[in-house]
Amino acid sequence: MxxxxxxxxxxxxxxxxxxxxxxxxxxxxxxxxxxxxxxxxxxxxxxxxxxxxxxxxxxxxxxxxxxxxxxxxxxxxxxxxxxxxxxxxxxxxxxxxxxxxxxxxxxxxxxxxxxxxxxxxxxxxxxxxxxxxxIDPFQGSAMAVYAFKKLNARKVAVFTDLEQDYSVGLSKFFSDKFKALGGQVKQVFYKSGDQDFSAQLSVALADKPDAIYITGYYPEIALISRQARQLGFKGYILAGDGADAPELIEIGGTAVDGLLFTTHYHPKAVxxxxxxxxxxxxxxxxxxxxxxxxxxxxxxxxxxxxxxxxxxxxxxxxxxxxxxxxxxxxxxxxxxxxNELGDAVKTVTVNVVKGTTFDFAATIEPHEVE
Amino acid sequence: MTFFLQNFFNGIMLGGLYALIAVGYSMVYGILRLINFAHGDVMMMGVYFAYYSAVVFSLNPILSFTVAVLGAAALGFLIDRVAYKPLRKAPRISALITAIGVSFFLENLAVVIFGAIPKSFLDVFKDKSILEKTITVADARIPLLTFLVIIVTFAMFSVLFFVVYKTKIGMAMRAIAADIPTTSLMGVNVDNVIGFTFALGSALAAAGGIMWAMRFPNVHPYMGFVPGLKAFIAAVFGGIGSISGAVLGGILLGMIEIFLAAYFPSVMGYRDAFAFIILITVLLVKPSGLLGKKAIEKV
CATH class of the missing domain: 3.40.50.2300 (Response regulator)
Structure with missing residues (x-):
């Protein structure tokens, strides 16, 4: 013992x-x-x-x-x-x-x-x-500049997930910059976990926007894109880094083809x-x-x-x-x-959905959105 | 006008899906006086059965749906045997709590077996264009799926009506709803009939789940939770226990949700809250629901 x-x-x-x-x-x-x-x-x-x-x-x-x-x-x-x-x-x-x-x-x-x-x-x-x-002020502004200058979008419907601080913030930063550039913004709202967006889409698409910008996460982005295409929307679909998961394409199918989103990385970009x-x-x-x-x-x-x-x-x-x-x-x-505030200073990468993969579209440097 | 029409069809689509799931919910309650909170999770399991039989065993969609419906029926029977049968004589609240337990159990079981990563229901179909097709009526676009949902809802409604009112087992089910001990004295095997009721309800849940997943192809272990709650509200709204009430309640709930969001954009983010406000209002004003029978309380 x-x-x-x-x-x-x-x-x-x-x-x-x-x-x-x-x-x-x-x-x-x-x-x-x-x-x-x-x-x-x-x-x-x-x-x-x-x-x-x-x-x-x-x-x-x-x-x-x-x-x-x-x-x-x-x-x-x-x-x-x-x-x-x-x-x-x-x-x-x-x-x-x-x-x-x-x-x-x-x-x-x-x-x-x-x-x-x-x-x-x-x-x-x-x-x-x-x-x-x-951080999102940069990410949102980057997409606003990209949409306004590169895609020539003037009217954008912004989808905000009320349950996510990320989405609420990103929508605001995008809208502020886009309006400052001279564009029009229409806000619509949903909540994480929602499945049906047909009512929101009928409101968003009523005045024929050039693009819709969805600031939430991929499950909802995929479903919103599907339902938007079914309702006959032909413009650009834009999103933030919440879109960056292969599940976006698996659930979204052909509806997310051509979807552009700002993110942190693409193998081709670094x-x-x-x-x-x-x-x-x-x-x-x-x-x-x-x-x-x-x-x-x-x-x-x-x-x-x-x-x-x-x-x-x-x-x-x-x-x-x-x-x-x-x-x-x-x-x-x-x-x-x-930096001393704890935030990283980096470039934004814009990726685009091509078929079943994410392709590299552009990089945006911090000074480009000033 | 187009705006109204578009939202009208959107409402029919969503309401049809709620109705489809609510029918099974209401039937089980009508027969057994048990609010089966696991209904939404049985629906989720049914969707996974369909997904795996199509993707892993490469069955064609129709065959995989049949497998899923039968699988869910077997699961419903099993759940009754394991979880509810030992509690037949216990107070009703025990069965209710067990139902919540079964719900959590199924969700977590699905996380363990199927994984938490969402699957795409689109993988079930080789030709995915069927799901995307729409027809245009006066500039309003209606997915073909809307018609399928309505057809399936009414087909299931009719099947259920036939089973409950025209067959022998249906007669036994109605007898059990009225009085279990007496039915048992008449030589009816009560356990088998209740097991059958659960199997039927679960089969309906799976069928509803498959339609749900065709419209919203994001398949994950918690996918049954919200539809389950909405179907419960729809069933209470229409009068729980009444099968036609469930259909009416489902369609009305879908319509109200869509029209509120479409015409009052400032509150559209809180759509779900309105569903619950409807539930509370119905419970306060007309607890038996739109088509429910008034229950006579024996004191």
Whole structure:
């Protein structure tokens, strides 16, 4: 019996000695936007395999599912912080979910790095929340400029998902810029999870817009596009980075052919050694081209580890400070510089749906929308 | 005029789908006095059955739909045997809570078996153009699917009417609705009849789900939740327990939703809230619904 106890304690001691550094990964792995969660997770896993250690310690990823719900995002953060004792969190995708978990991380001094939450409020007034993606004022303006100047659209109907902070924000930033350029905007509203948009579409299409701009996420974008084409709409369909999932094409079918959306990445748009390596590894592992969110997941992990290396400690406050000092970091989505507000300054990529794939259409630099 | 007509047909389409799902809901309630909250989730399972039999076993659509309807019927029978039968003599509230449990169980089972990533129901069809076809009436565009939904709704309504009122098992079902112990004394195998009722209701749910997925091809484990709730509202609106009430309630609910959104654009984002306001109003003003029988409460 004594011997047994000795063995048990030795094992426990050893386990503690080699205890890995835990990083919480909070993603929507099930529910409405599960495709986003899966894509980010793929990218993070590639990054983790490439760089499994930080400051000489093994990194352990703790994946927590939010079921695509705000309340679950907050629960996951509480669990990550109090039970799993993570040193940092990567996540969420949807801005409203990241907004729900941010206060918990903030009050526990745990740094959060979000791969894809683009609403400006996510980092506003916070010290511990940063991101590796651009923000919506830029994304919305970029699409407004693109639609007005390149597509010559003058009348646009904007579809806003009232349940998503991301969508409400993006619609506003687009509309402000588009009106400033001299265009007309008509607002229509829906909610995440809605299936029928025929009433909204009959209102939106009544004054024959040149384009419709849908700022929500791919399940609704796909259904709205289908129903719009059935109602005989022939103009452009535009969207934000919420469209960037293969499910858009699977559910949308031929209706989304030609759909243009602003996003963070296209394999053809970036050319640096890191991006090339990421592209190769991803293709080998998953047998397809990576989407923006996979590349962003990869970058979020790499930027975080880089910040930990520079901080030379696992102290949350120091890591959070170092994340915001990231300068010209070579990532899979391009060069990343995070400003003192925690937002990344990057270019916007415009992708277009061609048949069953996303093709590269244009890049828009920050100075082009000024 | 075009605007009105367009929205009228939009309303028929949506209302027809609600009616289709509400029919099974209402029938199960009418016979067993059980609000089967798992109805929407049985519908979801039916859609997955259709999806997999078409995609994995490459059956043609008609055959895969038949498989799905039969599969859902078997599932309904099984659910009754496992979850509801042991509670026959328990208070009604226990069965209701169990129904909610079954609903959660099916949703999570679907996440485990089928995965949480949405599937596209378009994969079921080789020739997808059928789903996109529309006909134009006075500048209003009506998807061909609208007519199919209406035809299927009435076909199922007739089948159900025939089964309940013209067959022996239907007679047993109506007898059970009136008085279970007496029916049992008459030599009717009550458990089998109730099992059949669930199988029939589940088959209807699957048929409704397939039509739903043809219109809204986003197939995922939680897809049954909202249609289930809307069908419940439609059934209560029309008078729960009344099959023709369910059809009427469904079509009216669809119409009201569409017209409110179309003519009051400022509230269109809150369409679902109106469905629930209708539910509350009906419960307050006419609890038995539009075509429901007034229940006489024995004290």
């Amino acid at each position: 004594k011997k047994f106890l000795v063995i048990v304690f030795t094992v426990l001691a050893l386990v503690n000695l080699f205890a890995a550094v835990k990083i919480g990964v909070i993603l929507p792995m099930t529910g409405g936007i599960s495709a986003f969660g899966r894509m980010v997770w793929e990218g993070i896993q590639i990054a983790h395999e490439e760089r499994p250690k930080v400051l000489g310690e093994e990194v352990e990823l703790i994946l927590l599912d939010t079921r695509s719900e705000k309340t679950e995002a907050a629960n996951a953060a509480t669990r990550a912080v109090t039970k799993e004792k993570v040193i940092a969190i990567i996540g969420e995708v949807a801005s409203s979910h990241t907004l729900a978990l941010a206060p918990i991380a903030e009050s526990n001094k745990v740094p959060v790095i979000t791969p894809a939450s683009t609403n400006p409020l996510v980092t506003q007034g916070r010290k511990y929340v940063s991101r590796v993606c651009f 050319d640096n050694p890191v991006a090339r390596k990421f592209l190769d590894t991803y293709k080998k592992k998953y047998g397809k081209e990576p989407a923006a969110l996979s590349a962003l997941g990869y970058d979020a992990y790499m930027v975080l580890l880089d910040a930990i290396e520079r901080a030379k400690s696992f102290d949350g406050t120091k890591i959070a400070e170092e994340i915001r000092k990231t300068k010209n970091f070579m990532g899979a989505t391009g060069t990343i510089t995070i």
